[in-house]
Amino acid sequence: MTMTHKKILLLVGDFVEDYEVMVPFQALQMVGHHVDAVCPEKETGDICPTAIHDFEGDQTYTEKPGHGFELTHDFDAVEPSEYDALVVPGGRAPEYLRTYDEVLETVRHFFEEDKPVAALCHGLQILTAADVLEGRTCTGYPALEADVRSAGADWEDGVTRDGTLVTAQAWPDHPEWLAELLDCLGTDVDHAEPAAADD
Template sequence: MSQQKVLVLVGDAAEELDAMYPIYRIREAGYDAVVAALTTREVQLVIHDFDPNSDAYTEKDGRKLPVDIAFKDVDPTEYVGLVIPGGRAPEYIRLDDDVRRITEYFFEKDLPVGTICHGPQVPAVYGLLKGRKTAAFPPLHGDMRNAGAEIVDAPDVVDGNMVSCRGWPDMPEWSRAFMNVLEHAAVPA
């Protein structure tokens, strides 16, 4: 049996810890974490931090992340799970028709979907969070409620196939919960 694959949707300005932590955790568990973006050029990650002298988070450039596949070339049937990291990337990748196609596939097939920080913006815009419980970066709570979701302020919100968290400080709890959902999901035929 070949190594099972988990798709990670990123773009420029994806938050570094939101992207890198799950990629390494997925690989550590023996899965192939496949990074997808608008094109196959490497993307510029960003580092978000919290400064008591700022009303918002701060941002600086982080590492560059190699990309394995473009969204348009993704066949979602080849993957057993999906991760959508936060940062600013979800704001614009959600506009891509292939991101919609990919995301809707995972929800329709009830496959594991992990969202981190701003990541829930992607399924929210497609109406996929209606009636679902989700965590999200706190300034997004109104957007999530407007999408029909119930906000849960916790580091590891599990609602069926979906695991969400508020941001990178929640990564240990989110990773345990996501890996549990991933490992207990049915293997696709």
């Protein structure tokens, strides 16, 4: 494994999607990156409840209680210039996180400095509110296609990379989404190809 350690900011809020916060938080640390998980109006050690969204044949996802996710840094102490990348998970949290001016200003910093931004599912609600998608190609939870297009972006299905912006539709996309983010970060992880399901 060849890599340069990076400092990554993870935007979290109450009822963030459980898998979409837990998996990147742990995976990025596993390969040696430092991750600060923050939420407006909360401090280090505070807990954000999470929600598990699943796809069970209904017209939309189902929602179940998830775990408590412990924050690792004070939101008010965040200096965006100190971070190399931003991760924006989905769930219900983005709907209200996008109402905080500080959140939108933080997001804009990463776009203005062309730093890697990885967002998935409803995390695109924050990016549309920050007005940073004009002329970009991206994706998100399928029901957000109209929002993304209204923000001036081109929509694609599946994991999408446009420069340093990596987007995905939901947690089933984690393997490809995280691989694209690691590539943006310059993290070269030696790995074997996954075995076929019938092997």
